[in-house]
Amino acid sequence: MELLVIIIVLALIFDYINGFHDAANSIATIVSTKVLTPFQAVIWAAFFNFVAFFIAKYLIGGFGIANTVSKTVLEQYITLPIILSGVIAAIAWNLFTWWRGIPSSSSHTLIGGFAGAAIMAHGFDAIQLNIILKIAAFIFLAPLIGMIVAFGFTLLVLYACRRAHPHTAEVWFKKLQLVSSAMFSIGHGLNDSQKVMGIIAAAMIAAHSEGLGMGINSIEDLPDWVAFSCFTAISLGTMSGGWKIVKTMGTRITKVTPLEGVVAETAGAFTLYLTEFLKIPVSTTHTITGAIIGVGATKRLSAVRWGVTKSLMTAWVLTIPVSGLLAAGVYWLITLFSSLLG
Numbered sequence: 001m002e003l004l005v006i007i008i009v010l011a012l013i014f015d016y017i018n019g020f021h022d023a024a025n026s027i028a029t030i031v032s033t034k035v036l037t038p039f040q041a042v043i044w045a046a047f048f049n050f051v052a053f054f055i056a057k058y059l060i061g062g063f064g065i066a067n068t069v070s071k072t073v074l075e076q077y078i079t080l081p082i083i084l085s086g087v088i089a090a091i092a093w094n095l096f097t098w099w100r101g102i103p104s105s106s107s108h109t110l111i112g113g114f115a116g117a118a119i120m121a122h123g124f125d126a127i128q129l130n131i132i133l134k135i136a137a138f139i140f141l142a143p144l145i146g147m148i149v150a151f152g153f154t155l156l157v158l159y160a161c162r163r164a165h166p167h168t169a170e171v172w173f174k175k176l177q178l179v180s181s182a183m184f185s186i187g188h189g190l191n192d193s194q195k196v197m198g199i200i201a202a203a204m205i206a207a208h209s210e211g212l213g214m215g216i217n218s219i220e221d222l223p224d225w226v227a228f229s230c231f232t233a234i235s236l237g238t239m240s241g242g243w244k245i246v247k248t249m250g251t252r253i254t255k256v257t258p259l260e261g262v263v264a265e266t267a268g269a270f271t272l273y274l275t276e277f278l279k280i281p282v283s284t285t286h287t288i289t290g291a292i293i294g295v296g297a298t299k300r301l302s303a304v305r306w307g308v309t310k311s312l313m314t315a316w317v318l319t320i321p322v323s324g325l326l327a328a329g330v331y332w333l334i335t336l337f338s339s340l341l342g
Helices: 002-032 038-060 064-070 080-099 106-122 129-160 166-209 224-239 243-252 258-278 284-297 306-341
Strands: none
Touching: 002 038, 002 080, 002 106, 002 166, 002 224, 002 258, 038 166, 038 224, 064 106, 064 166, 064 258, 080 106, 080 166, 080 306, 106 129, 106 166, 106 306, 129 258, 129 284, 129 306, 166 224, 166 258, 166 284, 258 284
C-alpha cells in the first residue's frame, strides 16, 4: 500500500516536471514574438492545460491515450517495483535534459522507463512490442506531420494575406497567437497528462492483483481524482516555466514571426488532436519542433538551423533506450536492496 502511494506521488511529481519541461512547446513562439511576457505566457498555457481535463472527460468522453500507455507492459508482468523503477528513471532523464536545455520527450522517457524495467525483470516477453513500436514510429511521424501541415498552411496563409498591409497583418497575427497557443496547450494537456494517468492506472491494477488497497480491475475503474490530479500537476508545472528550453525552441531552430508562430502552433495542435483521436501518445516537443521547421522551410531550407535540429533528433532517438537502461539499473538496485533486507 505504501509503495503504491509512493508511486502515485512520484508520478505526479513527474507530471509536474513534465509541465515545466514542456512549457516551452506552447509558449516559445508567443514569447519570442513578444506577444506575452514569459510570466503571462506560462499562466496562459497552464490555464488551457487544465481546460483539457474537461474536454477529455465531458467532450471526448474518455482517456484513450492513458489506456494505451497502461498496456505498454503485459498486465501479468506489471508489478509495483517495475513501475517505481520506470518513474524514477523518467524523472532523472527529464531533469537532466531540462538542465541541459534539451527539448526531449517526456512521453517517451516515461514509456521507455516502464518498458526497460519490465524487460530487466522478465525479458522482452513482458512488453507489448507492437504498441512500443507504434509509439516509437511517431518519434519521426509526429514532427513530419507537423512539418508538412505547417509548410502547407504557411503557403496558404501567405497567399491569402498577400495584399494585406504588413503592419495590420502583424497586429492581427499577434492576436491570433493567443488562440493558437491556447489550442496547442489544450493538445499538450490532453496528450501528456494522460500518460501519467496510464502509469498510475497500471500501478493500481498491479496493486489489485497483489490484493492491496486502492487497487482497480481495469483502467475503466480509474477514480476521477487521478485524472484531476494529473491535469492539475501538469498545469502547476507549466506555471513554473522552463526558460532554457523556451530559448532553444523560440530562437535557435529558426527565427519566428507572429504569422509563423500562429501557423506552427496551429499545425502542432492539429497533429496532437489527430494523435488523440488515434489514441497514440506522442511528444508535444517533437510535434512543435517539426511545425517550426516546416514554417522555416517555406522561406528557404537554409533558414532552418539544421545543426540544432540534428542534435534534437539525436536526443529524441536516444530517449527511449537511455531511459529504458536507466530504469533497468534502478530496478536492479531495488531488487538488490530488497534481497539484502529480506
